[in-house]
Every structure is written in structure tokens, then in C-alpha cells.
Amino acid sequence: MSTAVVVDSPGRHRLVEHTPRDPGAGEALVRVHAVGICGSDREVYQGNRPEGYVRYPLTPGHEWSGTVEAVGAGVPESLVGRKVVGEGFRNCQVCHRCHAGETTLCTDGYEETGFTQPGAMAATLTLPARLLHVLPDDADLTAAALLEPAACIAAAALKANARPGERVAVVGTGTLGMFAVQFLRAGSPAELLVVGSRRDREELSRRFGATDFRTRDQELPGDFDVVIETAGSADAARTSAALLRRGGRLVLTGIPAPGADGLDPTDLVVRQLEVHTVFGAPPDAWSHTVRVFGAGLLDPVPLVTHELQLAEFSQAIELVGAGDPKVGKVLLRP
Numbered sequence: 403m404s405t406a407v408v409v410d411s412p413g414r415h416r417l418v419e420h421t422p423r424d425p426g427a428g429e430a431l432v433r434v435h436a437v438g439i440c441g442s443d444r445e446v447y448q449g450n451r452p453e454g455y456v457r458y459p460l461t462p463g464h465e466w467s468g469t470v471e472a473v474g475a476g477v478p479e480s481l482v483g484r485k486v487v488g489e490g491f492r493n494c495q496v497c498h499r500c501h502a503g504e505t506t507l508c509t510d511g512y513e514e515t516g517f518t519q520p521g522a523m524a525a526t527l528t529l530p531a532r533l534l535h536v537l538p539d540d541a542d543l544t545a546a547a548l549l550e551p552a553a554c555i556a557a558a559a560l561k562a563n564a565r566p567g568e569r570v571a572v573v574g575t576g577t578l579g580m581f582a583v584q585f586l587r588a589g590s591p592a593e594l595l596v597v598g599s600r601r602d603r604e605e606l607s608r609r610f611g612a613t614d615f616r617t618r619d620q621e622l623p624g625d626f627d628v629v630i631e632t633a634g635s636a637d638a639a640r641t642s643a644a645l646l647r648r649g650g651r652l653v654l655t656g657i658p659a660p661g662a663d664g665l666d667p668t669d670l671v672v673r674q675l676e677v678h679t680v681f682g683a684p685p686d687a688w689s690h691t692v693r694v695f696g697a698g699l700l701d702p703v704p705l706v707t708h709e710l711q712l713a714e715f716s717q718a719i720e721l722v723g724a725g726d727p728k729v730g731k732v733l734l735r736p
Contacts, residue, residue, distance in 0.1 A: 405736070406524030407715045410459045412449025417713055422526040425474035430481060430531040432488070436547035436709070436733045437522040438465030439718050440577070441634075446517065447719050452660075456517050463521030463734075464490045464514065467546035470534070477531040485541050487549045489533040489688055490515040506682035514682075523712060525736045535692045544709075546695070547733055548702035552581045553683035553691040555632070558653040559585040560687060561678040564628045571595040571626045572612075573642045574633030575603035577705050577731050578655060580610055582630045587611030588699045597622060597641060598633075602727055606704060626650060636662035643675060651676045708732045 406420035425431045443462050445451035466488070470481045493500050494510035515521050515529060537546055555578055564570050570591045572582040575598030586594055587610065595614045596607040604615040616622055618641055627650055631642040634656025642652055643665055652675055670677060683691075694700045707730035710718050718732050 404525035405712055406461050407463075407712060408459050408461055409447055412458075413447065415447065415715060417715070420524045420526070422471075423528040425472055425477070425528050425531075427475040428477060428530055428532065429474040429528055430470050430477055430486075430534060431472040432468040432486060432527045432529070432534075433471045434463075434466055434468045434522045434525060434527055434736045435543040436467055436735055437463040438547050438550070439722050439732045439734065440465060440551065441722065443516070444719055444723050451517070455512060455514075460517070461520045461522075461524055462516050463523035463527075464516030465547060465550040466522035466527065467537075467543045467549070468522070468527065469543075471526070473531060481531065481534070481536070485537040485539065485543055485546070486534045487537065487546055487688075487692070488515070488527075488529060488535065489553075489683070489685065490517075490550065491682055492519055492530070492533075495532075503684055503686060505684045523715065523734060523736070535688050537692060538696045541696070542703070544706065544733065545702045548577070548705060548731060549691055549695060550683070551577050552695070552700060552702065553688045554578065554655060554680060555581040555585055555630070556691040556694070557683045557687035558582065558630050558655050558678075558680045559589075560690060561680065562586075562628045562630055562651055562653045564589045564591060566590040567592045568627035569593045569595075569625065570628040571597060571630075571642075571645050573597045573629060573631045573638050573645070574656065575600055575607060576632065578632035580606060580705055581700070581702075582632055582655075583607055583610040583612055584700055585694070586628070586630070588694065593626075595623065595626070595645075597645070600727055609704070610701070629653070630655065632656055634658055636664060639665055643669065646673070646675055648673045649675070651678070653678045653680060655680045657681075702731075705731045706733055710734055712736045
């Protein structure tokens with residue numbers, strides 16, 4: 403029997419029989435290979451995702467990979483059998499922000515796979531085919547299930563616009579931080595510093611290309627051209643800003659708890675810091691991610707520590723929130 407996870411309300415979920423939905427015009431039916439769990443999924447289950455950014459009951463799952471099984475009218479039959487990943491934001495395509503390529507800022511309102519629309523914690527997922535990104539035929543679908551968080555960091559890397567020979571840094575050593583290291587390393591920096599709270603992440607950071615590693619309680623160097631923050635705390639944001647030279651570029655990707663103290667506006671102005679933020683990934687970031695992955699410059703596999711069955715959803719949620727340093731990326735296999 404095909405199954406799906408349904409979160410009826412915060413703290414309440416069940417495993418239900420899943421019937422694939424035939425693709426309509428412009429849609430594709432994807433057989434899900436693997437789906438990742440992140441902090442946002444834990445927010446959905448606990449009920450502390452911001453208002454308007456979740457709709458119950460819900461099948462979660464926004465980080466996924468799979469194979470196209472069928473397509474609807476108007477979709478090329480050549481997609482059938484192809485390995486794919488897919489964008490989550492269900493943008494309208496006609497507002498001025500969508501036309502500018504800023505689909506995560508669609509003015510028609512927020513809709514996203516796994517949060518307000520059915521997600522991939524099921525045997526299959528039916529979604530607009532325009533959101534799909536085709537992978538190479540020899541792609542590792544388990545690795546590809548991590549391309550959604552990678553695409554979010556690709557958006558940050560594109561905004562940072564790090565140039566070869568610049569001094570760059572990453573604050574945070576989770577999944578996003580390790581992807582940031584890989585993207586920045588691909589740009590041939592003169593120096594690549596990783597700042598984290600866990601010394602046990604040094605080996606992996608250096609494996610991905612870091613030239614230096616510091617914990618936040620150590621003396622930190624400064625005068626960096628670019629810093630990407632991925633830790634999701636106000637302290638991490640302030641640490642990131644302090645690493646920069648005057649006129650440096652900062653990209654914030656983490657989401658601190660509501661009411662957190664922010665950056666000092668006087669410091670931002672006096673040092674003329676250029677600050678960007680990222681929430682989700684627009685199409686150009688997705689295309690960049692799939693291209694870099696296909697070229698072998700992105701290695702998600704070392705980040706995966708647990709693969710569980712869909713029926714083990716509750717255990718997976720507990721693993722993600724346990725704070726155990728041995729827990730990295732957790733995947734569910736339908």
C-alpha cells in the first residue's frame with residue numbers, strides 16, 4: 403500500500419493510504435525517491451511556523467527528489483522517466499515580481515509545496531511541471547534530495563557575488579553552512595573561513611574547502627569581503643557583520659526567533675556594509691544549483707546521517723530537534 407504522512411494539526415499526525423493524483427494540464431506526477439527533513443518541517447509539526455506560512459491538514463515535504471512517472475496535457479512526454487527535483491514556491495508567473503524572476507516575492511500571496519500545498523512525504527507528488535529541474539541521467543537521487551537547501555544557499559552565493567581572490571567566510575556549520583562552503587570554494591577565494599559553535603565540524607568544513615576554522619569563542623579575524631550567515635541566530639548575524647571589512651557584503655539566510663535583537667544600524671551605515679537576505683530560492687538559484695551539482699562541485703552525501711522509512715516520521719522529527727551533534731541531515735524514504 404502506498405502511504406503518506408498527514409499532519410492534521412500541531413503535534414498530531416497520521417499515516418494514511420496514498421492515491422496518486424493524475425496530473426492535469428501543465429502538471430507532472432513524480433515518484434518520490436527521498437525527502438529531507440529540516441527545521442521548517444519541525445516548525446510545522448510543533449505549530450510554531452509563522453502565521454500564513456502553513457495550512458493544516460498538510461502532507462509536509464519540500465526537500466525531495468524523484469522520477470517523473472506521468473505528465474498532463476501541454477507537458478513534453480520526454481520528461482517521463484527523467485530524474486528531477488522541484489522548486490517549492492507556487493508563484494503566479496504574472497505579477498511584476500515574478501516577471502523580474504523574484505518568484506519568492508510573488509505578490510499573489512505565499513503558496514509553497516510542503517507548507518500550504520501537498521508535499522513529498524508520500525509515495526508520489528503531483529505539481530506544476532514548470533517547477534521541475536531535470537537532473538543528469540546518472541544523478542544520485544539520494545544526494546539530490548538535498549538540492550532544495552542547496553538552492554537556498556545558491557541564492558545567497560549569487561547575491562554575495564564573491565569574486566576570485568576575495569576573502570570569504572561562512573558563519574554556521576549545519577547543512578546550509580556546509581553548502582555555503584562548497585559554493586564559495588567553487589569561486590576560488592583567497593581565504594575561506596568557517597565560524598561555528600562545534601569543533602567537531604572542522605574536519606568536514608576543511609574537506610569541503612575551508613582554509614581556516616574557528617569557534618565563536620575564539621579570537622576572530624576581520625576584514626573579509628564576503629560573509630554568508632547560516633546559523634539563524636541574532637548572535638550569528640552580529641558575528642558575521644563584525645567579520646567584514648568596511649564596504650563588505652553580508653548575506654543572512656538564517657531566521658532567528660521573533661523579537662531577536664538585530665544588527666546595529668549605526669555600524670551598518672558607518673561601515674557602509676551591503677546587507678542581503680534570502681528566503682527560499684528563485685529559479686536562477688535552482689538552475690545554478692543543478693548545474694553545479696551536475697558538474698560534481700557539490701557533494702551532499704556526507705551531510706546525510708540517517709535514512710528512515712516514511713512510517714518513522716515521528717522518530718525523524720525527534721532526531722532533527724534532539725541537538726545531537728551526530729545527527730546531520732535526516733531523509734525519509736517512501
